Amino acid sequence: MIEIDALTKDYLELTVVDHVSLTVADGEIAVIVGTSGSGKTTLLRMINRLIEPTSGTVKIDGQDTRAVPAFELRRRIGYAIQGHGLFPHRTVGQNIATVPTLLGWDKQKIAARVDELLSLFQLEPAEFRDRLPSELSGGQQQRVGVARALAAEPRLLLMDEPFGALDPIIRAKAQSDLLAIQKRFGTTIVLVTHDMEEAIHLGSRIAVMDKGKLLQYAPPAEIIARPATPFVAELIGTGERPFRLLSLGKVRDLVEPGPAQGEPISADASLRDAYAECLWSGREVLPVIDADGKIIGRIRRDDIARRAERPQ
């Protein structure tokens, strides 16, 4: 658990982060959203003390982060950044092994961990282990960057616009990979982005920042339904609200028994995708299949549309 209390950073006259307090529970993904200059990156970097706060405290699992030397603190916290920041003179394997090596793990354990992570990120260990980062594609480099951050099995992972440099298709893949890995290890993640779409897709809670202040910290549905300030509403986009709301729900939630015609939709698809399919194919109902391809019922367009209404 991370407890941030009245955290403030001043640069001379300018207050970049202004008395921000928030708590991230274990296993949560907290996404900090804001425009550039909102102080979101500064807030993130104060958690692992890459920037020292002017005042306020950060506690991780009850322990003040200032109780240990900064470099020791950082070895316990995964850190992934935009543009990956891989060491260009070290191989992929050596890059991933960075923190375990700093922690003095024995060689065999490190080698096993490197191969495990490479396979987890769909990079064939024998093929990629000894390559230099410059020989990889952008998407592969980004995956190695996240693998390096996870190498020492940190319970907390900080990510600063980790997918910012990726094209939309690779980006969607990277996001779903991250969610799968988060589910598997139960890692607590604090992620910074300027993209509300990404925040809603990834976050279990979203923190909206503007001019150094925390405007709202709530689950995505709450942020969409009840934006705390006009700025938060603007960031969500008024025209996008019903669709953002739909993107939070799964087809599984609205399945009912009954027949339907045409191309089926997966129970794990989002309601937004199901609604789009209804509109595009001109159907009132869609058959729903589960992961095995078995039809488990149907979903009705009207039911979906009702879920897009402003929650009371």
Place this chain on the structure above:
Amino acid sequence: MKPGLIIRLVILALLVAFIVTPESFAWVFQPLTKNGQPAIYTQNSLMNLTLSHLTIVAIATIASTLLAVGLAILVTRPFGAEFLPLSRSLANIGQTFPPVAVLALAVPVLGFGTAPTLVALFLYGLLPIFENALTGLTTLPPTVTEAARGVGMTDRQRLLGVELPLATPVILAGIRLSVVISVATATIGSTVAASTLGEVIIAGLLSNNIAFIAQGGLVVGVMAVLIYDALSALERVLMARTGQRRLQS
């Protein structure tokens, strides 16, 4: 093999052959002599002069590399930042003194011989290495230095594990400039009785023997070119091995 490499190897072979058995090349230099002057300098073995020349350059370059890189590391650390302007001026002053002036000033203190030459080459070699080391250490990709901090490396681990390895090709470029300047400048050392290839050139100037001047000058010039090429090649290998793009030179 590439043609460029073959040409360099042939030139290297000719150079070695000439240094080992200069007499067998007498016919080349004969046309430059007048009134039955000797075509080849024989008062001192050309091989000994060459080895001594290179040794002086090597010692001076190693010393300036150690000091220049050390200084550059110091002034790029947070605690040393305020010494940056001062160290820059010092290195600049070293470069501004003409080597002859350094020799003239050093002789009364150090006496005739190799010592004043070493001092002159050492001072002269500092600036290019220092400037390049500064450039190399201050222009690292910001995401890489940020990541090095973020993963929890100590200052020392960052310097030795990330910053220096990545800056090495640029530092090496500075060493290359410094070595080439020193190979040429070391000839002047013979005016204060250092044992270098300048001795051949000076003997030629004193006796008005163009053949001596030509062979001294040629050996120095060819060595400078070959050393320059070899170090450039080493730089390219290091750039590739450290995964950085090749610098345009």
